[in-house]
Amino acid sequence: VGKRLGTERSLAGYGITHDTARVAAGPVRSAYRDSRSMSDMVERSIVLTSRIRAVDVAQAVTLVLNAHFLPDLMGNLKSYATQKFRCKVCGTSYRRPPLAGRCGEVRPGGGRCDGDLLATVYEGSVRKYLPLSQRLSEIDGITPYVRQRIQVIADSLASLFPGAGAQTTLDRFAPPPPR
Numbered sequence: 001v002g003k004r005l006g007t008e009r010s011l012a013g014y015g016i017t018h019d020t021a022r023v024a025a026g027p028v029r030s031a032y033r034d035s036r037s038m039s040d041m042v043e044r045s046i047v048l049t050s051r052i053r054a055v056d057v058a059q060a061v062t063l064v065l066n067a068h069f070l071p072d073l074m075g076n077l078k079s080y081a082t083q084k085f086r087c088k089v090c091g092t093s094y095r096r097p098p099l100a101g102r103c104g105e106v107r108p109g110g111g112r113c114d115g116d117l118l119a120t121v122y123e124g125s126v127r128k129y130l131p132l133s134q135r136l137s138e139i140d141g142i143t144p145y146v147r148q149r150i151q152v153i154a155d156s157l158a159s160l161f162p163g164a165g166a167q168t169t170l171d172r173f174a175p176p177p178p179r
Contacts, residue, residue, distance in 0.1 A: 036171055036174075037171060038129070039131075039132050042132060042136070046061065046139075056141070057139065057141070058139060058140065058141025059141070061136050061139050061142060062143065062146055064136070065133060065136055065142075065146055065150070069132065069133045070133070070146075070149055070150070070153070073126075073129055073130060074153065076125060076128075077153065077156060077157070079121050079126075080121045080123075080126045080160070083119055083120050083121040084120050085097045085119060085120065086117065086118050086120055087103035087113060087115040087117055088115050088116045088117070088118055089103065089113050089114075089115030089116075090103060090105050090107075090113045092105040093120075094117065097117050101117065102114050102115065102117065103115040103116075103117060123161050126157065126161075127157060130150075130153065133153075134150055134154065137150045
């Protein structure tokens with residue numbers, strides 16, 4: 001290849017591995033589009049990665065954990081800790097919930113709103129990638145440091161949400177997608 005650079009034949013004569021009439025006639029739907037969840041997409045990627053000899057699966061999974069899942073988990077944990085609360089009735093937002101636990105906004109007519117307060121960040125959104133991250137950290141070759149980071153986050157979530165059980169999703173009741 002080095003000898004061809006800068007010559008007239010730099011982009012010609014390499015041959016092909018697959019015959020095709022049209023290059024743009026690839027798959028209409030990708031396999032990732034058929035995936036129902038992040039877990040499914042990651043599992044498919046790991047299967048593909050394990051088939052490629054040039055890729056170290058443990059290193060690829062470590063990169064995914066360090067670049068995507070761990071920052072997402074830590075960011076969601078911070079968002080939960082610093083969340084605002086919103087009144088169901090009038091929509092007033094509070095940085096900290098009032099001591100009464102209800103909306104204290106004064107209405108134009110003179111009375112208090114007294115509506116229920118809603119959290120703006122929910123437990124499910126904070127925990128969403130923890131089970132997947134824990135499963136990925138069990139792959140051989142993942143460094144102890146990454147495993148420990150995931151364990152620290154899991155411990156933090158367990159102390160923040162003490163009786164939290166496994167939450168089910170609607171995907172559990174839906175039929176599998178057509179293949």
